[in-house]
Amino acid sequence: MVEQVAQMIVHGEAWTIKDLFVLPNEYVYWSIQIVMYPYMTGLVAGAFVLSSLYHVFNVEKLKEIARYALVFSFALLPVAMMPLMLHLSQPFRGIHVLMTPHFTSAISAFGIVFMTYACIVAAEIWFVYRKFIVESVHRLNNKQDRSGLESLLLPIYKVISLERWTSPKKPSIPTTRQSSSWQRLAFRLPASCMAMPDLFSAQ
Amino acid sequence: MKNHVWRPLFVVIAVVIAILLFRALYVPSDFGSQERGYTFGYHRLSNEQEWKDYPAKYKGSDYCNECHDDKVEEVESAHHAMIPCENCHGAAFDHPDEPEKLKIDRSRELCIRCHARLTMPSSDRNDIPGIDPAKHNQGEECSECHNPHNPSLEDM
Amino acid sequence: MKRRDFLKNTAVFVAGASVSISALDFIDPKELLAANPELRWGFLVDTHKCVGCGFCVKACKTENDIPFEANVTRTWVERYVIKKDGDVVMDSPKGARDGFTTKLIDQNASGMTLVPEDEIAQAFFVPKLCNQCTTPACVQVCPVGATYQTADGVVLVDRTWCIGCGYCIMGCPYGVRFFHPVEHVADKCTFCYHRIIKGDNSACAQACPFNARQIGNLKDPNDPVAKAVMTQRVGVLRDEYGTKPNVYYIGLNKEVR
Numbered sequence: 001m002v003e004q005v006a007q008m009i010v011h012g013e014a015w016t017i018k019d020l021f022v023l024p025n026e027y028v029y030w031s032i033q034i035v036m037y038p039y040m041t042g043l044v045a046g047a048f049v050l051s052s053l054y055h056v057f058n059v060e061k062l063k064e065i066a067r068y069a070l071v072f073s074f075a076l077l078p079v080a081m082m083p084l085m086l087h088l089s090q091p092f093r094g095i096h097v098l099m100t101p102h103f104t105s106a107i108s109a110f111g112i113v114f115m116t117y118a119c120i121v122a123a124e125i126w127f128v129y130r131k132f133i134v135e136s137v138h139r140l141n142n143k144q145d146r147s148g149l150e151s152l153l154l155p156i157y158k159v160i161s162l163e164r165w166t167s168p169k170k171p172s173i174p175t176t177r178q179s180s181s182w183q184r185l186a187f188r189l190p191a192s193c194m195a196m197p198d199l200f201s202a203q
Numbered sequence: 204m205k206n207h208v209w210r211p212l213f214v215v216i217a218v219v220i221a222i223l224l225f226r227a228l229y230v231p232s233d234f235g236s237q238e239r240g241y242t243f244g245y246h247r248l249s250n251e252q253e254w255k256d257y258p259a260k261y262k263g264s265d266y267c268n269e270c271h272d273d274k275v276e277e278v279e280s281a282h283h284a285m286i287p288c289e290n291c292h293g294a295a296f297d298h299p300d301e302p303e304k305l306k307i308d309r310s311r312e313l314c315i316r317c318h319a320r321l322t323m324p325s326s327d328r329n330d331i332p333g334i335d336p337a338k339h340n341q342g343e344e345c346s347e348c349h350n351p352h353n354p355s356l357e358d359m
Numbered sequence: 360m361k362r363r364d365f366l367k368n369t370a371v372f373v374a375g376a377s378v379s380i381s382a383l384d385f386i387d388p389k390e391l392l393a394a395n396p397e398l399r400w401g402f403l404v405d406t407h408k409c410v411g412c413g414f415c416v417k418a419c420k421t422e423n424d425i426p427f428e429a430n431v432t433r434t435w436v437e438r439y440v441i442k443k444d445g446d447v448v449m450d451s452p453k454g455a456r457d458g459f460t461t462k463l464i465d466q467n468a469s470g471m472t473l474v475p476e477d478e479i480a481q482a483f484f485v486p487k488l489c490n491q492c493t494t495p496a497c498v499q500v501c502p503v504g505a506t507y508q509t510a511d512g513v514v515l516v517d518r519t520w521c522i523g524c525g526y527c528i529m530g531c532p533y534g535v536r537f538f539h540p541v542e543h544v545a546d547k548c549t550f551c552y553h554r555i556i557k558g559d560n561s562a563c564a565q566a567c568p569f570n571a572r573q574i575g576n577l578k579d580p581n582d583p584v585a586k587a588v589m590t591q592r593v594g595v596l597r598d599e600y601g602t603k604p605n606v607y608y609i610g611l612n613k614e615v616r
Contacts, residue, residue, distance in 0.1 A: 008429040011538040018467040023534035024435045024454035029525040089523025089543040096503040107502035162210040238510040246507035250517040257553035285568040316412040316458030325483040328410040
């Protein structure tokens with residue numbers, strides 16, 4: 001009854017060579033993907049350091065590639081996530097690390113660190129490229145014959161610049177007449193929050 | 204606060220709210236730290252009941268005794284009384300509904316699990332009467348000569 | 360500037376202190392002890408009685424739907440042959456799924472070894488299973504909270520939430536965990552939780568003809584397992600890892616890994 005049973009290969013069995021005594025469930029589970037991942041994050045962090053050398057430490061030699069290094073770092077971040085996702089037995093559940101992180105585990109802590117880093121790099125790219133975006137909006141706006149790609153880029157630039165291109169030369173403190181309705185609300189909101197305790201205390 | 208600071212701040216707050224909203228919809232509502240604390244008890248509570256409801260396959264020899272009391276009596280009087288019925292006959296599952304008949308494993312491999320003679324001086328294995336499977340009637344079923352329910356050759 | 364400095368220093372101090380104080384919340388001693396004061400599952404293995412028949416492994420695979428032909432198992436039996444010159448030869452062919460039926464010892468890539476009878480000093484079997492540790496390392500390293508410990512001490516895995524990273528499998532000092540070949544999530548012995556909470560015995564303990572395995576409640580003073588642990592000379596595996604296992608062994612040698 002038990003002589004000829006077909007073999008079912010389990011995860012790790014194909015590339016694990018067992019010698020002498022090894023516990024029955026022990027296979028090599030973390031293999032090539034976990035090797036690729038530090039290589040990728042090394043590239044990501046290295047590109048960021050390169051750009052920071054110019055932006056923070058003013059190493060003038062790196063001026064030309066500083067902006068590009070930031071973009072490179074940000075673009076490589078999803079690539080660094082790929083080996084991790086591929087090595088999971090349930091790749092589509094990878095987002096669970098960000099949804100219910102268990103901080104006693106190094107993996108979950110690093111998931112949050114990764115997200116924070118991505119946000120920081122995204123923010124820095126936005127700040128560094130702001131002048132270029134606003135100038136591009138003006139340039140494309142004034143151009144009469146826009147090509148297909150440029151007519152696609154124009155609205156994207158407008159959105160990313162957060163409408164800053166509307167008044168580049170005017171003072172940035174809005175007067176009541178010039179500010180838009182949602183700006184007025186934004187100014188009112190913190191003021192009304194600060195006034196709340198006064199409302200309660202005046203009984 | 205200046206206009207150009209407000210706008211990016213709103214974008215950040217909107218992104219954070221979007222993530223939290225997605226989390227509230229995606230993560231089951233009973234997920235959290237239970238009695239064992241955050242380190243050892245952080246889980247989805249309803250999973251405990253799912254494991255408790257897992258179907259059992261083995262029923263135990265008392266269940267077999269309800270119908271097959273003659274066989275059980277035969278086994279009880281012999282050395283093999285210690286062996287649960289389901290070890291050789293397979294798990295009961297929902298017998299007699301499903302499966303209607305349990306298989307009887309008559310292979311040599313089943314018997315030599317215990318009765319292959321090994322030299323194990325520090326274990327009770329040495330007390331079990333055993334044979335060398337390569338030399339003792341190779342290729343034949345053990346039940347040809349030995350009754351599994353009462354394997355004593357004198358009683359046959 | 361003094362007020363600004365004071366505020367800055369206070370903020371830094373509070374931030375630093377909150378990090379270290381919050382670590383205390385992760386492992387609260389009161390939580391560990393008070394989780395379930397009446398019931399704590401424990402296991403007793405008598406290695407003198409184990410004969411290496413492997414019926415426990417077969418029963419466990421059937422009961423818990425682990426594919427029979429896959430080389431993973433929730434429980435297994437190891438054979439130790441200690442020679443007179445001190446060498447230890449050990450094996451566990453397919454986790455003793457088919458029992459031990461030959462004197463040849465399976466050394467995997469190094470082939471089969473036969474130890475002559477006159478060189479054998481001691482030889483015995485050691486069944487192993489999940490120790491359901493009091494401070495399980497596997498639960499601590501799960502990044503998503505998919506594996507956890509119930510109030511009565513059993514460590515379970517949430518099959519719908521596990522992402523299959525394998526950290527818990529690598530983190531277990533006893534090698535008890537594995538990837539379920541069909542479900543593709545982490546799996547391990549659950550003490551047959553679905554059976555023991557209904558008052559039945561675990562599949563392996565019920566299948567053992569020689570009473571080498573017993574499951575019980577360590578908090579109940581009248582329980583046979585609790586009594587054996589308190590009165591007999593028992594040992595645990597790999598105590599140095601600090602996981603506080605709850606499977607106790609009678610007749611454990613120093614050679615047993």
